[in-house]
Amino acid sequence: MRKRWFSQVQHTFAVWASTTLLTLSLGFSPTLAQDPFRATNQRQIGDNTEAAFKAIFEQGNYQAAVNYLNQAETSEPNEPLAYAMKASLAYTLNDDINAFGNYGKRTLEAGRQLIAQDPLRGNLYAAVGHFLQGAAALVREGTVRGTPQALSELRQVYAYLDKAEAIAPNDPELNLLRGYMDLMLAVNLPFSSPQQAIDRLVRFAGPRYLADRGLAIGYRDLDQYTEALTYVDRALQATPNxxxxxxxxxxxxxxQGKKQNNPSALKAAVENFDRAIAKKDQLPSSLVKQIERERSRTVQRVSGAS
Incomplete structure (x- = not known):
C-alpha cells in the first residue's frame, strides 16, 4: 500500500515529457532546453532537468535520469522540478524516506525563491514541496501521528495552487499537476467526485500523453476498464518505448480479466507484463519485483480459467 501511494505521488508531482519525442540513452548530450509543458509562453528549464524528465517519463529510464539529475543539482540549482524528481528517485530507487523528505523541502525552498521571478511556477512548486512533505510525514510518523502534519501540508498545497491558478487558470503544467493530485485524492477518499479532476486533465493539462496516463490511472482505480484502456493506449501511441x-x-x-472473468484480458495482461519486464534493466529493482509478482498472480488466474 505504501509503495502504491508513492507511485501515485511520483506521477502526481513529476515533470513529464515534452511534445517533441527524443530517444534518450546514457550518452545523450542535451542542447537547448525547452519547456516540456507549453507550446506558447514557454519557460526556460535547464538542460539536465529536461533530459532527466524525458528519461523518466518518455523512456522509463531511471538510470539515465539519475545521471542527469546529479548534474542538474550543480548546473541548475534553482530549478524546483529537479528537486521534485530527486525526491521521487530517492524513495523509488533506494526506499530512502529521509532523502525523500529532504528533497521535498528543497523543492519547497526553490519554489518559494522562484515566486518573485515566475509566480506561476513558483507557487506551483511550493505546492508540490508541501505535498511531498505531507507524504513524507505519513510514512515517517505513521498514519495516526503523521496525519495532522499531512493535513496541515495539504492546506498549504491548495493555498499555493489557488495562487497559481489565479495567475493562469488554463496553464498546462498547473492543470497536469493539480489534475493528478485531485484525481488521486478523489479516488481514495469517500464522498469525493473525480469528475472535476478528469475534466481538468482532458481540457487543459499538458503534455497530452501524461494527461492521458493520469486518466488511465484514474479510470483504472474507478474500475472503468474500457476508458482506462483507451487512455493508456493513447499514451502508448505517443511514448511507445x-x-x-x-x-x-x-x-x-x-x-478487467479478474473482475469480469475474461481469460482473453488475462492473457493480454501477461503479454504486457512481459513487455515491461523486457526493459527491466532501466527500471527500479523494487518495481521490477512488483511487476513480476503481479505477472505470476495473473498467470495463475489464466491457468485457473483454462
Whole structure:
C-alpha cells in the first residue's frame, strides 16, 4: 500500500515529457532546453532537468535520469522540478524516506525563491514541496501521528495552487499537476467526485500523453476498464518505448480479466507484463519485483480459467 501511494505521488508531482519525442540513452548530450509543458509562453528549464524528465517519463529510464539529475543539482540549482524528481528517485530507487523528505523541502525552498521571478511556477512548486512533505510525514510518523502534519501540508498545497491558478487558470503544467493530485485524492477518499479532476486533465493539462496516463490511472482505480484502456493506449501511441506504460496496461487488463472473468484480458495482461519486464534493466529493482509478482498472480488466474 505504501509503495502504491508513492507511485501515485511520483506521477502526481513529476515533470513529464515534452511534445517533441527524443530517444534518450546514457550518452545523450542535451542542447537547448525547452519547456516540456507549453507550446506558447514557454519557460526556460535547464538542460539536465529536461533530459532527466524525458528519461523518466518518455523512456522509463531511471538510470539515465539519475545521471542527469546529479548534474542538474550543480548546473541548475534553482530549478524546483529537479528537486521534485530527486525526491521521487530517492524513495523509488533506494526506499530512502529521509532523502525523500529532504528533497521535498528543497523543492519547497526553490519554489518559494522562484515566486518573485515566475509566480506561476513558483507557487506551483511550493505546492508540490508541501505535498511531498505531507507524504513524507505519513510514512515517517505513521498514519495516526503523521496525519495532522499531512493535513496541515495539504492546506498549504491548495493555498499555493489557488495562487497559481489565479495567475493562469488554463496553464498546462498547473492543470497536469493539480489534475493528478485531485484525481488521486478523489479516488481514495469517500464522498469525493473525480469528475472535476478528469475534466481538468482532458481540457487543459499538458503534455497530452501524461494527461492521458493520469486518466488511465484514474479510470483504472474507478474500475472503468474500457476508458482506462483507451487512455493508456493513447499514451502508448505517443511514448511507445516506456515500459511503465505496458505495466499500467497490464494492470488494467489483469483487473478487467479478474473482475469480469475474461481469460482473453488475462492473457493480454501477461503479454504486457512481459513487455515491461523486457526493459527491466532501466527500471527500479523494487518495481521490477512488483511487476513480476503481479505477472505470476495473473498467470495463475489464466491457468485457473483454462
Amino acid at each position: 516506456n515500459p511503465e506504460l505496458y505495466y499500467l496496461k497490464a494492470q488494467i487488463l489483469a483487473e
